[in-house]
Amino acid sequence: MSLDISCPNCETDEHLFGARNDxxxxxxxxxCSLSWDRPAAPHCERCGSTDVVAHPVPLIERSRGTQMSITAMHVETRCRICDADELRERGTGHLPPSLQ
Ligand SMILES: [Zn+2]
Ligand SMILES: [Zn+2]
Structure with missing residues (x-):
């Protein structure tokens, strides 16, 4: 299974397992035992386009002391149309060469 995503905590992309759930x-x-949800059929809530990019945002908790740990993941959806400017600034590399 190709998930086209890597673990935000330990950065591996080889030990990820996906379980589809509606x-x-x-x-x-x-x-590292981190788990997070990803939309199975992501789409833009503004224009309805399905030409979107999954943008995982780790929820980081500052625990006692200075150590930071990722406690959960939230996956935001970025639309290639509505969020084109932001995606270009972030340089995600997901745009086809003709648009870069
Ligand atoms: Zn991991
Ligand atoms: Zn959109």
Whole structure:
């Protein structure tokens, strides 16, 4: 299974398992046990386009001391039409060469 995503915590993309569950796919990293949900059929809420990019946002909790740990993941959806400017600034590399 190709998920086209890597673990935001340990950065592996080889030990991820996805379990589809209606509208979301729950992805679990066996390397560090982090799991998060990803929309199974992501689309733009503004224009309805399905030409979108999954943008994982780690929810980081500052635990006691200075150590930071990722406790959960939230996946935002970026539309290639509505969020074109932002995607270009971030340089995600997802745009086809003709648009770069
Ligand atoms: Zn991991
Ligand atoms: Zn849109």
């Amino acid at each position: 509208a979301v796919i729950t992805i679990t990293c066996s390397g």
